[in-house]
Amino acid sequence: MLNQKIERLIELSNQIKAIFNSVDLAFDNSTNLELAAQLLEQRDREIREIFVLKNQQQLANHQILVNNFLQCDKELQQVSSALKSQMSKKIVQQKRKTKATQAYIKK
Secondary structure, three states, X not given: XXXXXXXXXXXXXXXXXXXXXXXXXOOOOHHHHHHXXXXXXXXXXXXXXXXXXXXXHHHHOOHHHHHHHHHHHHHHHHHHHHHHHHHHHHHHHHHHHHHHHHHHHHO
16 A cells, blocks of 8 residues: 555656646646646645655665655656746746836837
8 A cells, every 4th residue: 555655656746747847938837837736735745644654664665666756756856946947037038028128118
């Protein structure tokens, strides 16, 4: 049962990673991002359930799967950080365009 829960966490992480990798900042991706948010909430609940309710010995018995999950989690963090950076740059670009447009309109 613990194996299945950890495998489910890995599956959720991979789904979220796929959504983040498919985000096109030029288009509205609110549906995809809403789905990612829901999956992140579900993933968070399941992580708490596993790591709060299970003791270290139970987790140690599934060390390979736990390590796979940790690697997947690291990859998800990298992908989400890269997406955050891209979104921040896009926001700055949009602000600059808005300022330029407003300056042009005021002339």
